[in-house]
Amino acid sequence: MSKINAAGTVRLGRRHVKRLGYGAMQLAGPGVFGPPKDRDGALLVLREAVAAGVDHIDTSDFYGPHVTNQLIREALAPYPDDLVIVTKIGARRDEAGAWLPAFSPEALTEAVHDNLRNLGLEALEVVNLRVMFSVHGPAEGSIEAPLSALAELQRQGLVRHIGLSNVTPAQIAEGRRICDIVCVQNQYNLAHRADDALIDDLAREDIAYVPFFPLGGFTPLQSSILADVAHGLGATPMQVALAWLLRRAPNILLIPGTSSVAHLRENLAAAELELPDEAMAALDGVGASAGAA
Known part of the structure; x- marks a missing residue:
């Protein structure tokens, strides 16, 4: 597999990481709950990602819970010096797998220690x-x-650095009065573009923006425009959707997830896909039509 260049790097706290990373959420079982169907396959995906040059992995101890962090540790520890592992806290899972808030100081402290233990780290980078x-x-x-x-x-x-996820501009402003914020992780993709202005504001502040569900999440992106552009470029629609995000703003840092080595390779190849201006203009129309729907 060819090494990725990921169209440059983005500053993430004290580090600079390639713009195309890997999200570990899909390594857990169905509904991000329980163990993976193929544990060996999950370990292989993680090792292949790092071998291909990925230096940024997004995870959380409430994926599983505990599953993805334990897989990351088993597959990759001792970690390469250039690997940045980003986790998140603020939620928990009940016995049925429901997502519940976990916002108290005690819950947040427990979550940090759970992440440290399951990842095998002495400090969490972000x-x-x-x-x-x-x-x-x-x-x-x-x-x-x-x-x-x-x-x-x-x-x-x-904890070395702090980011925010699923937040409004007002909450980001409030957060920056409390501590340095190095990244914001919100839902954003070709069709879901509520954060357009926010992304540009964060770019001016040199704060990374990490879109979750960059390919649509549990409902993959579907668009005839996207399919037509992909066909014209000899690429897949998902590669074009990722390439659009990389070109959309210089502070966008991607974390597409998959449990398949084949899909991993497809995603990483998007870093080398160049979108001409006319393709960008056509794809911009996908968001406009989605917003009007």
Whole structure:
């Protein structure tokens, strides 16, 4: 497999990482709950990603729970010096796999220690505070209390850098008054573009923007425009969707996930796909039509 160049790098705290990383969520079982169907296959995907040059892996101890972090440790520890593992806290799973908020100082502290133990690390490079005021997406509300608790764990040396996930611009502004914010992780893709202005604002501040569900998530992106552009470029629609994100803004850092080595290779190849201006213009229309629907 060819090494990725990922169209340059993005600053992530004290490190610079390639713009195309890997999201580990899909390594857990169905619904991101329980063990993978193919444990050996999951380990192979992680090893192949790093062998291909991926230096940024996104995970969380509430994936499984504990499953993806334990797989990452088994597959990759001792970790390469250039590998940045980013995790998130602020949620938990119940016995049926439901996603529940876990915002108290005690819950956040426990989550950090769970991530440290299951990843086999002494400090977490980046921890995203996942805000869960609504299950349907970002919702307004103060994040001062949980973020202050996370900032205290940073002062203790357990966390090096802090990011935010599933947040509004007002919450980002509030968060930046409490501590340095090195990245924002929200839903964004070719068809879901509510954060257009936010991405540009963060780019001016040199803050990384990490879109989750870059390929649509559990409902993959479907668009005749996307399919037509991909056909014209000799690429797959998903490669074009990732390439569009890489060109959309210089601070976008991608974490497409998969449990398949074949899909991993397909995703990573998107870093080498060049989109001409006319393709970008056509693809921009996908978001406009989706917003009008």
